[in-house]
Amino acid sequence: MDKIIVKGGRALTGNVRVEGAKNAVLPVLAAALLASKGKNIINEVPSLADVKTINEVLRSLNTKIDYKPENKQVIIDSSAPLESEAQFEYVRKMRASILVMGPILARNGFARVALPGGCAIGSRPIDQHLKGFEAMGASISFGQGFVEARTEGRLQGAKIYLDFPSVGATENIMTAAALAEGTTVIENAAKEPEIVDLANFINNMGGKVKGAGTDVIKIEGVKELVGAEHTIIPDRIESGTFMVAAAITRGDVIIENAVPEHMTALISKMQEMGVKITETEQGLRVKAEGELKSVDIKTMPHPGFPTDMQSQMMSLMMTAHGTGIITETVFENRFMHVEEFRRMNGNLKIEGRSVIMENPSDLQGAEVAATDLRAAAALILAGLVADGITRVTELKHLDRGYVNFDKKLAALGADVERVGSESAERETQLV
Ligand SMILES: CC(=O)N[C@H]1[C@@H](OP(=O)(O)OP(=O)(O)OC[C@H]2O[C@@H](n3ccc(=O)[nH]c3=O)[C@H](O)[C@@H]2O)O[C@H](CO)[C@@H](O)[C@@H]1O
Numbered sequence: 001m002d003k004i005i006v007k008g009g010r011a012l013t014g015n016v017r018v019e020g021a022k023n024a025v026l027p028v029l030a031a032a033l034l035a036s037k038g039k040n041i042i043n044e045v046p047s048l049a050d051v052k053t054i055n056e057v058l059r060s061l062n063t064k065i066d067y068k069p070e071n072k073q074v075i076i077d078s079s080a081p082l083e084s085e086a087q088f089e090y091v092r093k094m095r096a097s098i099l100v101m102g103p104i105l106a107r108n109g110f111a112r113v114a115l116p117g118g119c120a121i122g123s124r125p126i127d128q129h130l131k132g133f134e135a136m137g138a139s140i141s142f143g144q145g146f147v148e149a150r151t152e153g154r155l156q157g158a159k160i161y162l163d164f165p166s167v168g169a170t171e172n173i174m175t176a177a178a179l180a181e182g183t184t185v186i187e188n189a190a191k192e193p194e195i196v197d198l199a200n201f202i203n204n205m206g207g208k209v210k211g212a213g214t215d216v217i218k219i220e221g222v223k224e225l226v227g228a229e230h231t232i233i234p235d236r237i238e239s240g241t242f243m244v245a246a247a248i249t250r251g252d253v254i255i256e257n258a259v260p261e262h263m264t265a266l267i268s269k270m271q272e273m274g275v276k277i278t279e280t281e282q283g284l285r286v287k288a289e290g291e292l293k294s295v296d297i298k299t300m301p302h303p304g305f306p307t308d309m310q311s312q313m314m315s316l317m318m319t320a321h322g323t324g325i326i327t328e329t330v331f332e333n334r335f336m337h338v339e340e341f342r343r344m345n346g347n348l349k350i351e352g353r354s355v356i357m358e359n360p361s362d363l364q365g366a367e368v369a370a371t372d373l374r375a376a377a378a379l380i381l382a383g384l385v386a387d388g389i390t391r392v393t394e395l396k397h398l399d400r401g402y403v404n405f406d407k408k409l410a411a412l413g414a415d416v417e418r419v420g421s422e423s424a425e426r427e428t429q430l431v
């Protein structure tokens, strides 16, 4: 089993470049299924385990995929008739596989996808996705661990109010609606930058999506979509993770490619703590010195504080002064990392949906296990300042969402090493 071994105590300095966003590339690759003519060329595709998984799903649906690692480019030809079924082996590995349901349903009038089920951060139902398909005229049924959606003729444009601005439901409804008859209006839509990226991609293929990035998205259905070229936006969560790496080590790092407008909540909270963040020509400069101040944070849908930065901010807060509170409102069970932080002598307790921290903690190196993707990063970040050596296992979580995290940290001066054989496998092709 691979491990990342971190020896704490070095301030990070230098420049780091972030990859294309995992949470943008997954829906975009799924949406590529909508093109029944031509090829889609997707640029800035990060070489992540999750990208490999979605590419496997796409191939299983009868598309041709060509990967050009030197250009970080994936070329998808989905012009042949599509299969309608996405298997459990893919959906189990990665819940975002459910995002193929909208495009398959729109193209084939029938889609059968294994039910994703819960995961380490919560139960994660898909009722809002299905409510959208139903409003567009699909009938939904369940059986043998699958969910099926079926429609006679084309899906029909509809008005859909989401009970919660779910990212995945907004994406699945957008792609289904792109080929529907008439106009679909999504109210209380998710406003994440990745939604805007997906809308731009659909429009590049000849779709008519307006209002992405606001609460109301209007999608005028078209008869056919044609392959197009699209470049994935930079990963705001990877950017944020390196911002925390700079701050937690009281270092000075420039994050090339970061988009500050995508990270306003994180930037504000880190500034409130006393971290200096400036926009420079090279990228976002993050510098911290001496004592930082604890703050209170509540995770919210965008533009609120992102849940995907919650555990990394917890690491940073443990090095600040005063009482800090982090409240998780997006997922019901995203505090699995707290126990691992305690192993590192973290002084935190869970009260309902909040974690209360008496900071600073006297962090000590320990053997810890990643409990989910962002927890993996957060434990490594804590290891950068803990006294002694931290060994982080269960790196399959890390590999879902970070490309060469250990190497990028080492290039900034961290004493970090990955040992084991999975790393070699990790660097093989995406398809
Ligand atoms: C691949 C991807 O982009 N993943 C991101 C996406 O996940 P994902 O798209 O799964 O997140 P959602 O916004 O859908 O989920 C947010 C909350 O809504 C609930 N919910 C969702 C759908 C539904 O039909 N019913 C329902 O109750 C979920 O259980 C969860 O509690 O957004 C999350 C919230 O920003 C991020 O943490 C994930 O990194």
Ligand SMILES: C=C(OP(=O)(O)O)C(=O)O
Residues within 6 Å of the ligand: 023, 095, 096, 308, 373, 374, 401
């Ligand atoms: C929760 C995350 O991803 P996913 O929705 O793919 O599990 C994440 O990126 O932190």
